[in-house]
Amino acid sequence: MANITSATANADGRIAVVGTGLVGSGWAIVFARAGLAVSLYDAVPGAAERARALIGERLGDLEAVGLVEDPAAIHARVVVADSLADALSGALYVQESVLERVDVKTALMSEIDAVIGPETWVGSSSSGIGASLFTAHVACRARCLVAHPLNPPYLAPIVELVPAPWTAPETVRGVRGLMERVGQSPVEMTREAEGFILNRLQGVLLMEAWRLVEQGLATAEDVDKTVSQGLGLRWAFMGPFETIDLNAPGGVADYARRLGGLYQSIAASTDQHRTWDEPLIATVEAQRRAVLPAAELSARSAWRDRRLMALALHKREMEAADMKEESR
Incomplete structure (x- = not known):
């Protein structure tokens, strides 16, 4: 070796x-x-x-x-x-x-x-x-x-x-x-599990995102906005456990005791995971193409990469500032 x-x-x-x-x-x-x-x-x-x-x-x-x-x-x-x-x-x-x-x-x-x-x-x-x-x-x-x-x-x-x-x-x-x-x-990971960490986490979010659209509770655009203008802002520099650790006065245990019942209730009401069938796919496709025509997908991908570059640069600068502050 x-x-x-x-x-x-x-x-x-x-x-x-x-x-x-x-x-x-x-x-x-x-x-x-x-x-x-x-x-x-x-x-x-x-x-x-x-x-x-x-x-x-x-x-x-x-x-x-x-x-x-x-x-x-x-x-x-x-x-x-x-x-x-x-x-x-x-x-x-x-x-x-x-x-x-x-x-x-x-x-x-x-x-x-x-x-x-x-x-x-x-x-x-x-x-x-x-x-x-x-x-x-x-x-x-x-x-x-x-x-x-x-x-x-x-x-x-x-x-x-x-x-x-x-x-x-x-x-x-x-x-x-x-x-x-x-x-x-x-x-x-300590051992194999299908989807690993990233796609298991992403899969849960995607399952609920499709469900919200399927049940007519929200549009695909508003689901995306909820993440990009809400959850995603915190998730750019904190994970889910640190997020909730900072969202209750007593930390993660306090958060779990305050809101655990709510999440258990939500989970119980969504325990059936349906296949994304063709009618549902067509609905989301139509909503997405109304926002972004298929011909513009490549240009939007390039836009995404530019945003990721800017975010990567920002995070590098912030990490350097944090290290400088900690060394004082």
Whole structure:
């Protein structure tokens, strides 16, 4: 097993990014921005080259808002590998970001296992499929886990680390150290659960959001506004437990005793989770397209990324101010 301290501190450690769509490209920016050499590989001809060009564009956007310096130097650290073996040669870590399908990931893991080095870790960007479903058959399985980001990872630093039953503790510690070194914010699950942390939390909110529209209690626009202009403002810098800890005079226990009954009543009234059927999907689609025509989706996505860049810069400045205040 790799020496974790020396491996994660090694600025020359190579990273292999396998699967170069939006998530894989985002990961490449994370690692290259931190000073690491990145090899891109994609089985689709020309995909890695297109991804590298997109990375250059994104780095220019990040420079424009003050989030990176010398984008050309960062871009130069990202190269396209001729083969999977070439990408993995000497790699400290592999970030797999291929299609979210068990059969695709299983086949790729067999290919990786055939050429992987004896100390290389493998993290999957899987958003809900546990590593146990696609790594059981490979010899390197003790060095495999899920490392799931929020997209784009270079703007949203959270990374969910989810071990399979056979993932070695040293692997989790090593990948956590690497993620911290490159500026990400890792969180760990003790064992696999479908959806992990992020999508289990998001899933509950989405289920209730669809229900509110389905029952005619609110429009999709007003549900979105409730989050963006309400809950989301606090959630940009606090999680749900800290939020309620600060929302009652006596802290979290006081909040739970005051409002626990209300939430229990709400839960009891919404214990049936219906499928999002086609009529409901059509209703929400119509409401969304009335606000944002389909032709404007791409432009709105770019707007979202600019807002995330501004928020990332603000949070960086506020964290620096907090650290300065604490050091006094």
